[in-house]
Amino acid sequence: MDFLQPATWAEALEAKAAAREAVPIAGGTDVMVAVNFGRLRPTTLIDLTRVPELQEWGLDDGAVRLGAGVPYARVITELGGRLPGLAMAARTIGSPQIRNRGTVGGNLATASPAGDAHPALLAAGAEVEVASVRGTRRIPVSEFYRGVKRSALADDELIAAVRIRPPAGPQQYSKIGTRNAMVIAVAAFGLALHPDRRAVGTGIGSAAPTPRRAPEAEEFLAGELDGLWESRGELPAATAGRFGELVAAAAAPIDDVRGTAAYRVHALSVMARRTLTWAWADYRKGDPTCA
Amino acid sequence: MRLSCSVNGTPREVDDVWEGESLLYVLRERMGLPGSKNACEQGECGSCTVYLDDVPVCACLVAAGQAQGREVGTVEGLAPAGELHPVQEAFLEAGAVQCGFCTPGLLVATDDLVARTRAEGRKPADAEIREALAGNLCRCTGYEKILDAVRLAADRMAGDAR
Numbered sequence: 069m070d071f072l073q074p075a076t077w078a079e080a081l082e083a084k085a086a087a088r089e090a091v092p093i094a095g096g097t098d099v100m101v102a103v104n105f106g107r108l109r110p111t112t113l114i115d116l117t118r119v120p121e122l123q124e125w126g127l128d129d130g131a132v133r134l135g136a137g138v139p140y141a142r143v144i145t146e147l148g149g150r151l152p153g154l155a156m157a158a159r160t161i162g163s164p165q166i167r168n169r170g171t172v173g174g175n176l177a178t179a180s181p182a183g184d185a186h187p188a189l190l191a192a193g194a195e196v197e198v199a200s201v202r203g204t205r206r207i208p209v210s211e212f213y214r215g216v217k218r219s220a221l222a223d224d225e226l227i228a229a230v231r232i233r234p235p236a237g238p239q240q241y242s243k244i245g246t247r248n249a250m251v252i253a254v255a256a257f258g259l260a261l262h263p264d265r266r267a268v269g270t271g272i273g274s275a276a277p278t279p280r281r282a283p284e285a286e287e288f289l290a291g292e293l294d295g296l297w298e299s300r301g302e303l304p305a306a307t308a309g310r311f312g313e314l315v316a317a318a319a320a321p322i323d324d325v326r327g328t329a330a331y332r333v334h335a336l337s338v339m340a341r342r343t344l345t346w347a348w349a350d351y352r353k354g355d356p357t358c359a
Numbered sequence: 360m361r362l363s364c365s366v367n368g369t370p371r372e373v374d375d376v377w378e379g380e381s382l383l384y385v386l387r388e389r390m391g392l393p394g395s396k397n398a399c400e401q402g403e404c405g406s407c408t409v410y411l412d413d414v415p416v417c418a419c420l421v422a423a424g425q426a427q428g429r430e431v432g433t434v435e436g437l438a439p440a441g442e443l444h445p446v447q448e449a450f451l452e453a454g455a456v457q458c459g460f461c462t463p464g465l466l467v468a469t470d471d472l473v474a475r476t477r478a479e480g481r482k483p484a485d486a487e488i489r490e491a492l493a494g495n496l497c498r499c500t501g502y503e504k505i506l507d508a509v510r511l512a513a514d515r516m517a518g519d520a521r
Contacts, residue, residue: 069378071360071424093422097402100420103379104400113378115425163494164468165417166402249493250403 070112077121077199080114080226085201087112088223094122094137095169097162098178114226122173122228132234133197136173136227143172151232153188153239153258160184160243163250173227176212179219179278186213186279187258188241189230190271196220197229204228213278237261238350240343243273244327244335254327257315257339261347263297266290270340275319275332282318285311285340303348308341315340364426366390367436382426383407383418386433394434394463405495408464409433415471417494434463437470446470446512453508457499465495465505473513482513 072090074080084090090112093099102108116122122137125147132150134143140158144167148155154172161167161184175183176196186209194209198221209230212220221227239260245251256273268289270282292307321332362385363372373389381400386392386409396406400419407418410432418431438444443451446469456462472491476483483491488509497505 071378071422073424073427093425096420096422096425100381100422101401103422104381104419109379113422113424115422117425162402163405164491165405165408165415165494166420168414169416169420249490250496 069110071115072112073115073118075118077119077228080116080119081199081201081224083112083114084226085224087114090114092116092177092226094171094174095139095166097166097170098174098180116173116226128231130233131195131231134172134230134232136176136229137171140167140170140172150234151188151192152235153192153241153260154185154232156239156241157184157188157243157256157258160241160245160248160253160256166250172230176209176219176227176230177221179213179217181213181216181276181278182253182256182274183279184243184253184256184273187256187271187273188239189232189258190279190281191239191258191260191269192232192235193260193262193269195231196227197231198222198225199228200225206231210281213280216277235260236264238347240347242339242343244339252326255319255321255332255335255339257336257343259340259343259347261293261351263351266294266297268293270315270318272315272319272336274326275321275336277320280318282315282340285314285318288314289344300352300354302352303345308344308348311344312337312339312341360424362423362427364428365430366392367432368430376423378422378424380423381419382409382411382421382423382431385423385426386418386431392433392435396460396463398460402494403496404461404464405468405492406461406464408467408495410467410471415468432467434466437466444470445515446473446508449508449512449515450505453504453511455500455504455508457497461495461497461499465492465497468492468495469509469512472509473516476513477516482517483509485510 072083091110092114094116122135125134143158175185189209195206196212241258243256244254253274255275258271260269268286316333316337321329362376398404398406402417402420409418
Protein backbone atom coordinates (compact mmCIF):
# COMPACT_ATOMS: atom_id res chain seq x y z
CA MET A 69 0.00 0.00 0.00
CA ASP A 70 1.18 3.52 -0.81
CA PHE A 71 0.57 6.33 1.64
CA LEU A 72 0.70 9.72 -0.07
CA GLN A 73 0.73 13.01 1.79
CA PRO A 74 0.26 15.85 -0.70
CA ALA A 75 1.13 19.24 0.76
CA THR A 76 -0.92 21.20 -1.76
CA TRP A 77 -4.29 20.86 -3.46
CA ALA A 78 -2.58 20.65 -6.87
CA GLU A 79 -0.45 17.75 -5.66
CA ALA A 80 -3.52 16.01 -4.26
CA LEU A 81 -5.34 16.27 -7.60
CA GLU A 82 -2.29 15.02 -9.47
CA ALA A 83 -2.01 12.06 -7.09
CA LYS A 84 -5.68 11.18 -7.61
CA ALA A 85 -5.33 11.47 -11.39
CA ALA A 86 -2.28 9.20 -11.35
CA ALA A 87 -3.90 6.60 -9.07
CA ARG A 88 -7.63 6.69 -9.69
CA GLU A 89 -8.28 3.73 -7.42
CA ALA A 90 -6.62 5.60 -4.54
CA VAL A 91 -8.77 6.22 -1.47
CA PRO A 92 -8.64 9.71 0.02
CA ILE A 93 -8.56 9.89 3.81
CA ALA A 94 -9.25 12.92 6.01
CA GLY A 95 -10.76 12.29 9.45
CA GLY A 96 -10.62 8.55 8.90
CA THR A 97 -13.91 7.95 10.70
CA ASP A 98 -15.20 5.87 7.77
CA VAL A 99 -12.02 4.83 5.94
CA MET A 100 -10.14 3.51 8.97
CA VAL A 101 -13.12 1.50 10.18
CA ALA A 102 -13.17 -0.29 6.82
CA VAL A 103 -9.38 -0.80 6.89
CA ASN A 104 -9.39 -1.99 10.52
CA PHE A 105 -12.03 -4.60 9.72
CA GLY A 106 -10.30 -5.76 6.54
CA ARG A 107 -13.12 -4.56 4.30
CA LEU A 108 -10.89 -2.08 2.50
CA ARG A 109 -7.38 -2.70 1.21
CA PRO A 110 -6.67 0.26 -1.06
CA THR A 111 -3.51 0.20 -3.16
CA THR A 112 -3.04 3.85 -2.20
CA LEU A 113 -4.23 6.10 0.60
CA ILE A 114 -4.10 9.86 -0.07
CA ASP A 115 -3.93 11.73 3.23
CA LEU A 116 -5.68 15.06 2.72
CA THR A 117 -5.02 16.44 6.21
CA ARG A 118 -1.90 18.29 5.04
CA VAL A 119 -3.66 20.30 2.32
CA PRO A 120 -4.18 23.73 3.91
CA GLU A 121 -6.99 24.88 1.57
CA LEU A 122 -9.20 22.00 2.68
CA GLN A 123 -9.00 23.02 6.34
CA GLU A 124 -10.41 26.53 5.78
CA TRP A 125 -13.79 28.14 5.32
CA GLY A 126 -14.57 31.58 3.99
CA LEU A 127 -17.17 33.75 2.32
CA ASP A 128 -17.25 33.66 -1.46
CA ASP A 129 -19.81 35.44 -3.60
CA GLY A 130 -22.28 35.60 -0.73
CA ALA A 131 -22.00 31.91 0.15
CA VAL A 132 -20.04 30.09 2.82
CA ARG A 133 -17.37 28.01 1.11
CA LEU A 134 -16.67 25.24 3.60
CA GLY A 135 -13.43 23.39 2.89
CA ALA A 136 -13.99 19.64 2.65
CA GLY A 137 -11.56 18.97 5.51
CA VAL A 138 -13.08 21.24 8.16
CA PRO A 139 -14.10 18.97 11.05
CA TYR A 140 -17.62 19.01 12.47
CA ALA A 141 -16.32 20.45 15.75
CA ARG A 142 -15.40 23.64 13.88
CA VAL A 143 -18.71 23.73 12.00
CA ILE A 144 -20.34 23.83 15.43
CA THR A 145 -18.06 26.39 17.08
CA GLU A 146 -17.39 28.65 14.09
CA LEU A 147 -20.44 28.36 11.83
CA GLY A 148 -23.46 27.91 14.10
CA GLY A 149 -24.83 31.28 13.03
CA ARG A 150 -24.02 31.12 9.33
CA LEU A 151 -24.95 27.48 8.76
CA PRO A 152 -27.54 26.75 11.48
CA GLY A 153 -29.03 23.61 9.91
CA LEU A 154 -25.67 22.02 9.24
CA ALA A 155 -24.42 22.95 12.71
CA MET A 156 -27.50 21.33 14.26
CA ALA A 157 -26.80 18.18 12.26
CA ALA A 158 -23.14 18.31 13.28
CA ARG A 159 -24.05 18.40 16.97
CA THR A 160 -25.81 15.02 16.57
CA ILE A 161 -22.78 13.33 15.02
CA GLY A 162 -20.89 10.67 16.95
CA SER A 163 -18.98 11.94 19.95
CA PRO A 164 -16.52 14.77 20.62
CA GLN A 165 -13.69 12.53 19.38
CA ILE A 166 -15.54 11.82 16.13
CA ARG A 167 -16.56 15.47 15.61
CA ASN A 168 -12.93 16.48 16.11
CA ARG A 169 -11.96 14.36 13.08
CA GLY A 170 -14.98 13.75 10.85
CA THR A 171 -15.62 16.17 7.98
CA VAL A 172 -18.48 17.19 5.72
CA GLY A 173 -16.28 16.28 2.76
CA GLY A 174 -15.94 12.78 4.13
CA ASN A 175 -19.68 12.49 4.73
CA LEU A 176 -20.24 13.39 1.07
CA ALA A 177 -17.49 11.08 -0.22
CA THR A 178 -18.93 8.13 1.71
CA ALA A 179 -22.43 9.10 0.48
CA SER A 180 -24.16 6.86 2.97
CA PRO A 181 -27.93 7.34 3.00
CA ALA A 182 -27.54 7.72 6.78
CA GLY A 183 -24.89 10.46 6.65
CA ASP A 184 -25.96 13.12 9.14
CA ALA A 185 -24.95 16.19 7.12
CA HIS A 186 -26.97 15.30 4.03
CA PRO A 187 -30.50 16.36 5.10
CA ALA A 188 -29.18 19.75 6.21
CA LEU A 189 -27.23 20.22 2.96
CA LEU A 190 -30.27 19.25 0.87
CA ALA A 191 -32.59 21.58 2.78
CA ALA A 192 -30.19 24.48 2.42
CA GLY A 193 -29.68 23.83 -1.31
CA ALA A 194 -25.91 23.36 -0.99
CA GLU A 195 -23.53 22.82 -3.88
CA VAL A 196 -20.60 20.42 -3.84
CA GLU A 197 -17.42 21.80 -5.37
CA VAL A 198 -15.36 18.98 -6.85
CA ALA A 199 -12.08 19.20 -8.69
CA SER A 200 -9.62 17.18 -10.74
CA VAL A 201 -6.62 18.02 -12.89
CA ARG A 202 -9.25 18.60 -15.60
CA GLY A 203 -10.82 21.46 -13.69
CA THR A 204 -13.43 22.35 -11.09
CA ARG A 205 -17.19 21.88 -11.22
CA ARG A 206 -20.11 22.50 -8.89
CA ILE A 207 -22.78 19.87 -8.37
CA PRO A 208 -26.11 20.68 -6.66
CA VAL A 209 -26.11 18.38 -3.64
CA SER A 210 -29.48 16.92 -4.69
CA GLU A 211 -27.73 15.58 -7.81
CA PHE A 212 -24.64 14.40 -5.95
CA TYR A 213 -26.10 11.24 -4.40
CA ARG A 214 -26.44 8.47 -6.99
CA GLY A 215 -27.13 5.33 -4.97
CA VAL A 216 -26.23 3.61 -1.70
CA LYS A 217 -22.71 4.89 -1.03
CA ARG A 218 -22.39 6.09 -4.62
CA SER A 219 -21.96 9.69 -5.72
CA ALA A 220 -21.48 11.83 -8.82
CA LEU A 221 -17.76 12.07 -8.05
CA ALA A 222 -15.61 10.87 -10.99
CA ASP A 223 -12.71 8.55 -10.21
CA ASP A 224 -10.11 11.29 -10.72
CA GLU A 225 -11.99 13.87 -8.67
CA LEU A 226 -11.73 15.00 -5.05
CA ILE A 227 -14.22 17.05 -3.06
CA ALA A 228 -12.84 20.55 -2.52
CA ALA A 229 -15.64 22.26 -0.62
CA VAL A 230 -19.32 22.67 0.00
CA ARG A 231 -20.98 25.97 -0.83
CA ILE A 232 -23.99 27.01 1.20
CA ARG A 233 -25.92 30.27 1.11
CA PRO A 234 -26.41 31.87 4.52
CA PRO A 235 -29.93 31.34 5.84
CA ALA A 236 -32.66 33.81 4.90
CA GLY A 237 -34.99 32.09 7.37
CA PRO A 238 -35.11 29.47 10.10
CA GLN A 239 -33.53 26.05 9.66
CA GLN A 240 -34.22 22.93 11.69
CA TYR A 241 -32.85 19.42 11.94
CA SER A 242 -34.16 16.32 13.63
CA LYS A 243 -32.69 12.84 13.99
CA ILE A 244 -34.04 9.64 15.48
CA GLY A 245 -31.66 7.22 17.13
CA THR A 246 -31.46 4.96 20.15
CA ARG A 247 -29.54 7.48 22.25
CA ASN A 248 -28.33 11.05 22.02
CA ALA A 249 -24.75 10.24 21.03
CA MET A 250 -22.72 7.76 19.01
CA VAL A 251 -25.70 6.73 16.99
CA ILE A 252 -26.39 6.21 13.33
CA ALA A 253 -29.69 7.75 12.30
CA VAL A 254 -32.76 5.54 12.08
CA ALA A 255 -34.24 8.47 10.20
CA ALA A 256 -33.39 12.16 9.94
CA PHE A 257 -34.97 15.27 8.52
CA GLY A 258 -33.68 18.73 7.64
CA LEU A 259 -35.86 21.77 6.96
CA ALA A 260 -35.00 25.25 5.72
CA LEU A 261 -37.45 28.08 5.17
CA HIS A 262 -36.33 30.48 2.44
CA PRO A 263 -38.54 33.59 2.85
CA ASP A 264 -36.36 35.52 0.39
CA ARG A 265 -37.37 33.12 -2.40
CA ARG A 266 -40.76 32.22 -0.91
CA ALA A 267 -39.50 28.63 -0.96
CA VAL A 268 -38.99 25.65 1.33
CA GLY A 269 -36.09 23.20 1.43
CA THR A 270 -36.23 19.64 2.76
CA GLY A 271 -33.84 16.76 3.24
CA ILE A 272 -34.59 13.15 4.20
CA GLY A 273 -31.93 10.89 5.69
CA SER A 274 -31.78 7.13 6.31
CA ALA A 275 -35.10 6.50 4.63
CA ALA A 276 -34.26 5.87 0.96
CA PRO A 277 -31.31 4.47 -1.04
CA THR A 278 -29.90 8.00 -1.05
CA PRO A 279 -30.49 11.15 0.93
CA ARG A 280 -33.28 12.94 -0.93
CA ARG A 281 -35.58 15.95 -0.95
CA ALA A 282 -39.34 15.82 -0.62
CA PRO A 283 -40.31 18.03 -3.60
CA GLU A 284 -44.08 17.65 -3.28
CA ALA A 285 -43.92 18.58 0.39
CA GLU A 286 -41.78 21.61 -0.48
CA GLU A 287 -44.25 22.79 -3.13
CA PHE A 288 -47.26 22.18 -0.92
CA LEU A 289 -45.79 24.15 1.97
CA ALA A 290 -44.59 27.02 -0.23
CA GLY A 291 -48.16 27.27 -1.53
CA GLU A 292 -49.64 27.23 1.96
CA LEU A 293 -47.20 29.93 3.11
CA ASP A 294 -48.18 32.24 0.25
CA GLY A 295 -49.43 35.30 2.11
CA LEU A 296 -48.27 34.05 5.49
CA TRP A 297 -44.65 35.04 4.77
CA GLU A 298 -45.70 38.70 5.04
CA SER A 299 -48.26 38.42 7.85
CA ARG A 300 -46.15 35.97 9.86
CA GLY A 301 -49.51 34.60 10.91
CA GLU A 302 -50.25 31.36 12.67
CA LEU A 303 -49.70 28.17 10.68
CA PRO A 304 -52.87 26.04 10.47
CA ALA A 305 -52.36 22.74 12.32
CA ALA A 306 -53.62 20.86 9.26
CA THR A 307 -50.81 22.37 7.19
CA ALA A 308 -48.06 20.95 9.41
CA GLY A 309 -49.82 17.58 9.47
CA ARG A 310 -50.19 17.45 5.70
CA PHE A 311 -46.57 18.54 5.26
CA GLY A 312 -45.53 15.63 7.46
CA GLU A 313 -47.57 13.20 5.36
CA LEU A 314 -46.03 14.46 2.13
CA VAL A 315 -42.49 14.22 3.54
CA ALA A 316 -43.19 10.66 4.65
CA ALA A 317 -44.60 9.85 1.20
CA ALA A 318 -41.32 10.95 -0.40
CA ALA A 319 -39.34 8.33 1.52
CA ALA A 320 -38.59 4.82 0.30
CA PRO A 321 -37.15 3.10 3.38
CA ILE A 322 -36.28 -0.52 4.07
CA ASP A 323 -36.56 -2.72 7.14
CA ASP A 324 -33.16 -3.22 8.74
CA VAL A 325 -31.55 -3.79 12.13
CA ARG A 326 -32.05 -0.16 13.11
CA GLY A 327 -35.75 0.08 12.38
CA THR A 328 -38.61 -0.96 10.15
CA ALA A 329 -39.69 0.85 7.02
CA ALA A 330 -43.05 1.56 8.63
CA TYR A 331 -41.40 3.12 11.67
CA ARG A 332 -39.16 5.29 9.51
CA VAL A 333 -42.12 6.59 7.50
CA HIS A 334 -44.00 7.39 10.68
CA ALA A 335 -40.95 9.00 12.29
CA LEU A 336 -40.42 11.21 9.23
CA SER A 337 -43.98 12.48 9.32
CA VAL A 338 -43.56 13.39 12.99
CA MET A 339 -40.13 15.00 12.51
CA ALA A 340 -41.35 17.01 9.51
CA ARG A 341 -44.41 18.26 11.41
CA ARG A 342 -42.36 19.16 14.48
CA THR A 343 -39.48 20.84 12.67
CA LEU A 344 -41.96 22.91 10.67
CA THR A 345 -43.74 23.92 13.87
CA TRP A 346 -40.44 24.95 15.47
CA ALA A 347 -39.19 26.77 12.38
CA TRP A 348 -42.43 28.66 11.85
CA ALA A 349 -42.49 29.71 15.51
CA ASP A 350 -38.96 31.08 15.02
CA TYR A 351 -40.01 32.85 11.84
CA ARG A 352 -42.97 34.46 13.57
CA LYS A 353 -40.62 35.79 16.23
CA GLY A 354 -38.58 37.28 13.42
CA ASP A 355 -35.49 35.31 14.38
CA PRO A 356 -33.70 34.71 11.09
CA THR A 357 -31.43 31.91 12.19
CA CYS A 358 -32.84 30.19 15.29
CA ALA A 359 -29.49 28.42 15.72
CA MET B 360 7.20 3.04 6.08
CA ARG B 361 8.95 5.02 8.78
CA LEU B 362 6.91 7.09 11.23
CA SER B 363 8.36 9.94 13.24
CA CYS B 364 6.28 11.84 15.73
CA SER B 365 6.38 13.16 19.27
CA VAL B 366 4.73 10.99 21.90
CA ASN B 367 4.21 12.48 25.34
CA GLY B 368 6.84 15.08 24.55
CA THR B 369 9.50 12.60 23.42
CA PRO B 370 10.50 12.25 19.75
CA ARG B 371 9.83 8.69 18.58
CA GLU B 372 10.69 6.92 15.37
CA VAL B 373 9.49 3.51 14.27
CA ASP B 374 10.19 1.57 11.08
CA ASP B 375 8.25 -1.00 9.07
CA VAL B 376 4.89 0.58 9.83
CA TRP B 377 2.23 -0.82 7.51
CA GLU B 378 0.53 2.03 5.60
CA GLY B 379 -2.96 0.93 6.65
CA GLU B 380 -2.04 0.65 10.30
CA SER B 381 -3.78 2.79 12.91
CA LEU B 382 -2.02 5.11 15.32
CA LEU B 383 -3.44 2.92 18.08
CA TYR B 384 -1.62 -0.15 16.76
CA VAL B 385 1.63 1.81 16.50
CA LEU B 386 1.33 3.06 20.08
CA ARG B 387 0.49 -0.32 21.55
CA GLU B 388 2.45 -2.77 19.44
CA ARG B 389 5.43 -0.77 18.20
CA MET B 390 6.06 1.82 20.91
CA GLY B 391 5.25 -0.23 24.00
CA LEU B 392 2.50 2.12 25.18
CA PRO B 393 -0.44 -0.18 25.94
CA GLY B 394 -2.36 2.39 28.01
CA SER B 395 -4.62 3.29 25.11
CA LYS B 396 -6.95 0.33 24.81
CA ASN B 397 -8.03 -1.51 21.71
CA ALA B 398 -11.68 -2.45 21.93
CA CYS B 399 -14.02 -1.61 19.06
CA GLU B 400 -11.62 -0.37 16.36
CA GLN B 401 -14.44 1.72 14.91
CA GLY B 402 -14.54 4.87 17.02
CA GLU B 403 -17.58 3.76 19.00
CA CYS B 404 -16.08 3.15 22.44
CA GLY B 405 -13.49 5.86 23.08
CA SER B 406 -11.12 3.55 24.96
CA CYS B 407 -8.27 4.51 22.62
CA THR B 408 -8.73 8.27 23.10
CA VAL B 409 -5.45 10.17 22.77
CA TYR B 410 -4.48 13.73 22.03
CA LEU B 411 -3.38 14.48 18.49
CA ASP B 412 -1.95 18.00 18.48
CA ASP B 413 -3.91 18.65 21.70
CA VAL B 414 -7.24 17.48 20.23
CA PRO B 415 -8.85 14.30 21.65
CA VAL B 416 -9.32 11.69 18.94
CA CYS B 417 -9.86 7.96 18.64
CA ALA B 418 -6.37 6.60 17.89
CA CYS B 419 -7.96 3.65 16.08
CA LEU B 420 -9.30 6.01 13.39
CA VAL B 421 -6.04 7.87 12.77
CA ALA B 422 -3.91 6.32 10.04
CA ALA B 423 -0.39 6.00 11.41
CA GLY B 424 1.02 8.21 8.67
CA GLN B 425 -1.38 10.99 9.60
CA ALA B 426 0.53 11.35 12.88
CA GLN B 427 3.81 12.00 11.03
CA GLY B 428 5.45 15.05 12.59
CA ARG B 429 2.54 15.56 14.99
CA GLU B 430 2.33 15.62 18.77
CA VAL B 431 0.62 12.60 20.30
CA GLY B 432 -0.40 12.55 23.96
CA THR B 433 -1.46 9.28 25.60
CA VAL B 434 -2.73 8.37 29.05
CA GLU B 435 0.87 7.45 29.95
CA GLY B 436 1.80 11.11 29.52
CA LEU B 437 -0.81 12.61 31.83
CA ALA B 438 1.53 12.51 34.84
CA PRO B 439 5.28 11.89 35.31
CA ALA B 440 6.26 8.23 35.88
CA GLY B 441 5.25 7.05 39.34
CA GLU B 442 2.89 9.96 39.91
CA LEU B 443 -0.80 10.41 39.34
CA HIS B 444 -2.57 13.28 37.62
CA PRO B 445 -5.39 14.89 39.66
CA VAL B 446 -7.88 13.35 37.24
CA GLN B 447 -6.40 9.90 37.88
CA GLU B 448 -6.50 10.46 41.64
CA ALA B 449 -10.13 11.53 41.42
CA PHE B 450 -11.06 8.39 39.46
CA LEU B 451 -9.43 6.20 42.12
CA GLU B 452 -10.98 8.02 45.05
CA ALA B 453 -14.47 8.18 43.55
CA GLY B 454 -14.47 4.46 42.72
CA ALA B 455 -14.81 5.27 39.03
CA VAL B 456 -12.64 2.33 38.01
CA GLN B 457 -13.94 -1.23 37.89
CA CYS B 458 -12.49 -3.45 35.17
CA GLY B 459 -10.47 -0.45 34.02
CA PHE B 460 -10.60 -1.07 30.30
CA CYS B 461 -12.42 2.17 29.48
CA THR B 462 -10.49 4.17 32.07
CA PRO B 463 -7.55 5.41 29.97
CA GLY B 464 -9.89 6.88 27.35
CA LEU B 465 -12.08 8.44 30.02
CA LEU B 466 -9.02 9.94 31.72
CA VAL B 467 -7.91 11.64 28.52
CA ALA B 468 -11.44 12.86 27.72
CA THR B 469 -11.84 14.14 31.27
CA ASP B 470 -8.44 15.82 31.25
CA ASP B 471 -9.44 17.65 28.07
CA LEU B 472 -12.78 18.76 29.52
CA VAL B 473 -11.36 19.92 32.85
CA ALA B 474 -8.45 21.72 31.18
CA ARG B 475 -10.83 23.55 28.83
CA THR B 476 -13.29 24.65 31.49
CA ARG B 477 -10.50 25.53 33.90
CA ALA B 478 -8.93 27.77 31.24
CA GLU B 479 -12.27 29.56 31.12
CA GLY B 480 -12.17 29.95 34.92
CA ARG B 481 -15.15 27.69 35.58
CA LYS B 482 -16.21 24.13 36.32
CA PRO B 483 -18.10 21.93 33.84
CA ALA B 484 -21.86 21.62 34.26
CA ASP B 485 -23.29 18.11 34.52
CA ALA B 486 -24.77 18.28 31.03
CA GLU B 487 -21.38 19.34 29.72
CA ILE B 488 -19.68 16.39 31.44
CA ARG B 489 -22.16 13.95 29.92
CA GLU B 490 -21.65 15.47 26.49
CA ALA B 491 -17.85 15.44 26.80
CA LEU B 492 -17.85 11.75 27.80
CA ALA B 493 -20.58 10.65 25.39
CA GLY B 494 -18.03 8.89 23.21
CA ASN B 495 -16.53 6.81 26.02
CA LEU B 496 -18.38 3.62 26.84
CA CYS B 497 -18.15 1.93 30.24
CA ARG B 498 -19.91 -1.40 30.75
CA CYS B 499 -19.19 -1.74 34.48
CA THR B 500 -19.87 1.37 36.49
CA GLY B 501 -23.16 2.76 35.27
CA TYR B 502 -21.28 6.05 34.95
CA GLU B 503 -22.41 7.61 38.25
CA LYS B 504 -19.00 7.15 39.90
CA ILE B 505 -17.34 8.44 36.76
CA LEU B 506 -19.42 11.61 36.89
CA ASP B 507 -18.48 11.93 40.59
CA ALA B 508 -14.82 11.61 39.65
CA VAL B 509 -15.04 14.30 36.98
CA ARG B 510 -16.73 16.69 39.42
CA LEU B 511 -14.11 15.91 42.04
CA ALA B 512 -11.25 16.51 39.60
CA ALA B 513 -12.84 19.75 38.39
CA ASP B 514 -13.33 20.96 41.98
CA ARG B 515 -9.73 20.25 42.93
CA MET B 516 -8.21 21.68 39.80
CA ALA B 517 -10.34 24.81 40.09
CA GLY B 518 -8.97 25.13 43.64
CA ASP B 519 -5.43 24.87 42.33
CA ALA B 520 -6.09 27.64 39.87
CA ARG B 521 -7.00 30.14 42.58
